Amino acid sequence: MYDLNGKTAIVTGASRGIGKSISEVLAEYGAQLVCVSRTTDAVQSVAEKIQANGGKAIGMPCDVSDASSVSNLIKKVQDQFESIDILINNAGITRDGLIMRMSGDDWDTVLDINLKGAFHTIKSVARPMMKQRSGRIINISSVVGLTGNAGQANYAASKAGIVGLTKSMAQELAPRGITVNCIAPGYIETDMTDSLSDEVKEEIMKQIPLGRIGKSEEVAAMALFLSSNEAEYITGQTVTVDGGMVMN
Numbered sequence: 001m002y003d004l005n006g007k008t009a010i011v012t013g014a015s016r017g018i019g020k021s022i023s024e025v026l027a028e029y030g031a032q033l034v035c036v037s038r039t040t041d042a043v044q045s046v047a048e049k050i051q052a053n054g055g056k057a058i059g060m061p062c063d064v065s066d067a068s069s070v071s072n073l074i075k076k077v078q079d080q081f082e083s084i085d086i087l088i089n090n091a092g093i094t095r096d097g098l099i100m101r102m103s104g105d106d107w108d109t110v111l112d113i114n115l116k117g118a119f120h121t122i123k124s125v126a127r128p129m130m131k132q133r134s135g136r137i138i139n140i141s142s143v144v145g146l147t148g149n150a151g152q153a154n155y156a157a158s159k160a161g162i163v164g165l166t167k168s169m170a171q172e173l174a175p176r177g178i179t180v181n182c183i184a185p186g187y188i189e190t191d192m193t194d195s196l197s198d199e200v201k202e203e204i205m206k207q208i209p210l211g212r213i214g215k216s217e218e219v220a221a222m223a224l225f226l227s228s229n230e231a232e233y234i235t236g237q238t239v240t241v242d243g244g245m246v247m248n
């Protein structure tokens with residue numbers, strides 16, 4: 001059904017977890033992938049795995065919190081490919097702690113990567129996408145950005161910020177044929193959630209009506225749809241992929 005042939009997609013945080021699954025599925029449907037994270041070897045090996053499966057992908061290292069690195073990355077992508085059609089802002093980290101123990105550095109680092117990183121990439125791709133009069137931007141938030149969560153003030157603020165950024169960008173860029181949407185995953189099995197204690201995992205499980213933890217492929221399926229031509233009348237939305245944890 002979906003056809004991404006001829007489209008170039010940049011996925012940040014592509015070295016593992018949700019970003020890796022998104023890269024794999026977009027490549028499966030024909031997109032040329034640019035897989036981005038801070039770790040050269042890791043993005044390279046994701047790109048090689050995609051190539052081995054018949055897809056088109058390259059790995060490019062970049063720290064999204066660094067404005068000039070992001071701007072250089074986008075210039076390189078523009079030099080190599082005719083267009084930039086899809087941007088998936090997925091790079092993210094946690095530095096959890098109760099507010100009394102949260103350092104300014106923990107706050108800044110999470111906001112710099114999770115929120116300002118998305119600002120940097122959107123700012124850099126906006127011009128080429130506006131010239132093309134088309135584009136898809138998908139930002140990965142979290143259900144925690146909608147509900148808040150004790151011990152995650154920095155992370156929840158960054159993810160709520162992503163929702164506001166998405167709505168503002170959707171309004172600004174709609175006249176140029178660019179859609180901007182947000183996915184808010186619930187509890188997904190990745191390295192990020194691996195480190196949670198069994199107690200915390202059990203507590204979260206109780207809040208999931210579908211009664212199981214999600215898979216990164218299930219988030220990727222939503223990213224594929226929102227990247228496709230079929231989603232051209234959808235913009236400014238936040239879609240939860242969470243087994244029913246948060247119902248609007």
Ligand SMILES: NC(=O)c1ccc[n+]([C@@H]2O[C@H](COP(=O)([O-])OP(=O)(O)OC[C@H]3O[C@@H](n4cnc5c(N)ncnc54)[C@H](OP(=O)(O)O)[C@@H]3O)[C@@H](O)[C@H]2O)c1
Nearest residue numbers: 013015016017018037038039063064091092142188190192
């Ligand atoms: N797992 C969940 O339950 C869940 C739920 C809701 C939302 N999310 C969100 O989904 C996204 C992916 O999460 P995940 O669970 O797949 O996490 P993960 O397995 O920890 O992967 C995070 C990815 O982000 C990259 N990254 C981190 N800092 C970066 C930076 N400064 N510049 C570029 N890349 C950077 C990492 O690669 P390097 O270390 O190589 O840079 C890695 O590829 C995140 O935004 C997360 O907040 C996850």
